[in-house]
Amino acid sequence: xxxxxxxxxxxxxxxxxxxxxxxxxxxxxxxxxxxxxxxxxxxxxxxxxxxxxxxxxxxxxxxxxxxxxxxxxxxxxxxxxxxxxxxxxxxxxxxxxxxxxxxxxxxxxxxxxxxxxxxxxxxxxxxxxxxxxxxxxxxxxxxxxxxxxxxxxxxxxxxxxxxxxxxxxxxxxxxxxxxxxxxxxxxxxxxxxxxxxxxxxxxxxxxxxxxxxxxxxxxxxxxxxxxxxxxxxxxxxxxxxxxxxxxxxxxxxxxxxxxxxxxxxxxxxxxxxxxxxxxxxxxxxxxxxxxxxxxxxxxxxxxxxxxxxxxxxxxxxxxxxxxxxxxxxxxxxxxxxxx
Amino acid sequence: xxxxxxxxxxxxxxxxxxxxxxxxxxxxxxxxxxxxxxxxxxxxxxxxxxxxxxxxxxxxxxxxxxxxxxxxxxxxxxxxxxxxxxxxxxxxxxxxxxxxxxxxxxxxxxxxxxxxxxxxxxxxxxxxxxxxxxxxxxxxxxxxxxxxxxxxxxxxxxxxxxxxxxxxxxxxxxxxxxxxxxxxxxxxxxxxxxxxxxxxxxxxxxxxxxxxxxxxxxxxxxxxxxxxxxxxxxxxxxxxxxxxxxxxxxxxxxxxxxxxxxxxxxxxxxxxxxxxxxxxxxxxxxxxxxxxxxxxxxxxxxxxxxxxxxxxxxxxxxxxxxxxxxxxxxxxxxxxxxx
Numbered sequence: 001x002x003x004x005x006x007x008x009x010x011x012x013x014x015x016x017x018x019x020x021x022x023x024x025x026x027x028x029x030x031x032x033x034x035x036x037x038x039x040x041x042x043x044x045x046x047x048x049x050x051x052x053x054x055x056x057x058x059x060x061x062x063x064x065x066x067x068x069x070x071x072x073x074x075x076x077x078x079x080x081x082x083x084x085x086x087x088x089x090x091x092x093x094x095x096x097x098x099x100x101x102x103x104x105x106x107x108x109x110x111x112x113x114x115x116x117x118x119x120x121x122x123x124x125x126x127x128x129x130x131x132x133x134x135x136x137x138x139x140x141x142x143x144x145x146x147x148x149x150x151x152x153x154x155x156x157x158x159x160x161x162x163x164x165x166x167x168x169x170x171x172x173x174x175x176x177x178x179x180x181x182x183x184x185x186x187x188x189x190x191x192x193x194x195x196x197x198x199x200x201x202x203x204x205x206x207x208x209x210x211x212x213x214x215x216x217x218x219x220x221x222x223x224x225x226x227x228x229x230x231x232x233x234x235x236x237x238x239x240x241x242x243x244x245x246x247x248x249x250x251x252x253x254x255x256x257x258x259x260x261x262x263x264x265x266x267x268x269x270x271x272x273x274x275x276x277x278x279x280x281x282x283x284x285x286x287x288x289x290x291x292x293x294x295x296x297x298x299x300x301x302x303x304x305x306x307x308x309x310x311x312x313x314x315x316x317x318x319x320x321x322x323x324x325x326x327x328x329x330x331x332x333x334x335x336x337x338x339x
Numbered sequence: 340x341x342x343x344x345x346x347x348x349x350x351x352x353x354x355x356x357x358x359x360x361x362x363x364x365x366x367x368x369x370x371x372x373x374x375x376x377x378x379x380x381x382x383x384x385x386x387x388x389x390x391x392x393x394x395x396x397x398x399x400x401x402x403x404x405x406x407x408x409x410x411x412x413x414x415x416x417x418x419x420x421x422x423x424x425x426x427x428x429x430x431x432x433x434x435x436x437x438x439x440x441x442x443x444x445x446x447x448x449x450x451x452x453x454x455x456x457x458x459x460x461x462x463x464x465x466x467x468x469x470x471x472x473x474x475x476x477x478x479x480x481x482x483x484x485x486x487x488x489x490x491x492x493x494x495x496x497x498x499x500x501x502x503x504x505x506x507x508x509x510x511x512x513x514x515x516x517x518x519x520x521x522x523x524x525x526x527x528x529x530x531x532x533x534x535x536x537x538x539x540x541x542x543x544x545x546x547x548x549x550x551x552x553x554x555x556x557x558x559x560x561x562x563x564x565x566x567x568x569x570x571x572x573x574x575x576x577x578x579x580x581x582x583x584x585x586x587x588x589x590x591x592x593x594x595x596x597x598x599x600x601x602x603x604x605x606x607x608x609x610x611x612x613x614x615x616x617x618x619x620x621x622x623x624x625x626x627x628x629x630x631x632x633x634x635x636x637x638x639x640x641x642x643x644x645x646x647x648x649x650x651x652x653x654x655x656x657x658x659x660x661x662x663x664x665x666x667x668x669x670x671x672x673x674x675x676x677x678x
Contacts, residue, residue, distance in 0.1 A: 064458070065458075066437070066458065073423065074413075074419060074422050074423045074426060075416070075419045075420045075422070075423035077414070077416065077419070080413060080414045080416070080419035080422075081414045083413050083414070083419075083438075084412065084413045084414040084440060087413065087438065087439060087440060088440075091439070091454075096437050096439070096454060096455065096458055097437065097438065098405070098435050098436065098437050099422075099426065099436065099438060100426060100430070100435070101423060101426060101427075115430075115435060116435065119403070119404075119405065119435055257622055257626075260626070261625070282622065282623070283596055283621065283622070283623035284621070284622035284623045284625070284626045285626075286600070286623070287596075287599070287623045287624075287626045287627045287628075288626045289626075289628040
């Protein structure tokens with residue numbers, strides 16, 4: 001193994017003291033050396049391919065410059081895109097990202113929190129699973145910085161970056177009504193998580209404000225563990241019953257992907273037979289024969305805000321908790337207007 | 340902050356020595372304590388919520404139980420799915436995954452190799468960028484274990500998990516010929532990377548073996564930095580010239596997504612006007628009005644083999660390098676047969 005380049009090697013090359021090199025490379029805020037010397041040191045470090053030992057640095061600073069990212073599933077495009085943005089933002093600040101997928105299960109999420117804590121991550125960005133309140137309390141009690149994204153627990157004071165889910169679902173439902181639909185169903189997850197409750201509430205209130213009745217079978221809550229079967233059942237209930245709907249709102253991209261595949265199997269045409277709006281975006285929606293109208297979530301906003309808030313809090317744990325609520329945008333395409 | 344549970348606390352609860360607890364929890368291979376005592380210790384550790392200090396453990400073992408994963412782009416579904424499999428496999432062996440996206444740039448990849456090395460990852464899984472041979476040599480010289488996936492450098496002896504790209508492209512082109520096409524073009528990346536050269540070679544040889552001429556403008560190599568524009572240009576050259584093609588083979592999912600969007604804009608119909616096969620899978624392809632015939636890559640095979648080979652080599656650096664070449668599968672759907 002090649003001998004590692006040390007601060008001493010750099011000092012020797014530039015002709016300054018090791019203390020000066022150490023000072024420049026550890027980026028002290030006050031300027032104790034001239035800009036010219038600082039430049040020379042940095043140039044020599046680059047030329048010699050100097051690699052600071054992060055474990056030694058960690059022991060000294062108590063920081064590892066790693067962030068733990070816990071999402072439901074990294075292979076879901078919604079989370080994969082957020083991961084990419086978190087990665088890019090973290091890298092700008094010299095942080096790396098450790099990640100894990102909890103499959104919407106609180107025990108798997110707890111496992112990941114512990115697992116990543118054991119790697120001494122400096123903080124967490126978490127898309128919380130249902131029933132994970134105790135983990136969040138645990139992080140708070142142990143002063144481990146964290147930011148919740150996409151979902152949060154209203155009863156727990158914490159940093160979070162979310163969208164106004166109520167408003168987004170209200171606007172989407174309103175759009176379905178305005179384009180001539182009145183028998184509108186929703187397919188969401190059976191979850192006590194606030195963001196999901198808010199999406200359902202937005203749908204219900206928009207129906208109420210439009211003086212439209214919501215029939216039995218129109219509010220479908222699917223278990224994450226059995227999506228494919230239960231989406232089929234929900235669609236059967238909505239399309240093959242006496243209370244047939246003329247429009248469906250899907251509360252997530254995954255629900256829509258399964259739902260649209262089944263609607264195609266049944267040979268229903270969109271938008272002629274059924275109007276559709278879904279949350280989230282994706283190439284799948286672009287390629288669908290009828291380009292979907294969808295609720296575009298601000299993925300960049302999630303990632304950028306989460307990394308900023310988290311790294312600020314890592315630097316200064318005394319900072320006030322920050323709550324960011326972003327707006328989603330309804331992207332109008334062709335899946336609403338029937339007849 | 341809550342006091343951390345120590346080995347002593349566990350020893351006290353079970354009524355054994357601290358040495359015994361340490362022995363059981365560090366999983367020595369020889370059985371120096373009874374199974375019954377071992378079970379008691381593990382139960383107590385769980386009940387007390389014992390968290391080993393990973394940094395202390397790292398300093399002792401010289402291992403951090405982290406793997407660095409470098410891909411072109413974590414938000415590309417091909418890499419996002421591999422990342423998910425790598426994550427799951429790594430977790431089974433108590434490893435976590437740090438990841439980074441290099442955007443197919445060697446300098447960004449080098450940056451990541453250094454960045455993650457500074458975090459003392461135990462090894463790397465890398466989808467190598469063009470021109471990154473020196474980094475691979477660097478890892479070898481410094482005895483840092485690594486496994487290449489998807490791409491490798493034939494001139495560098497290393498661990499790798501790849502597919503037989505030549506055969507996959509040959510079979511895809513052969514399928515296009517067998518379904519009645521004879522004027523077949525390809526859109527690939529302009530890259531010296533072996534896997535891309537092999538895909539082009541497979542296409543060319545299948546054309547040759549079918550006694551078919553390859554006209555100028557039919558072999559299109561697109562720069563990764565300018566995909567959208569150059570894919571359009573390539574398609575213009577192939578569809579609007581005197582040497583009009585009747586079929587196109589796309590060498591990756593990203594190229595196909597851009598290509599199909601533009602073909603739709605031009606109002607060409609698939610498969611009536613043009614037959615299509617693409618490498619890679621995706622919900623986008625499922626939802627395309629004409630479900631695509633595609634080259635299905637063994638994502639699970641990439642992830643499982645890479646993690647196994649890497650962790651084996653981390654445990655025993657003297658192990659012989661392993662090379663795995665998997666077969667891709669041609670999934671026949673509706674985008675080939677014209678007329």
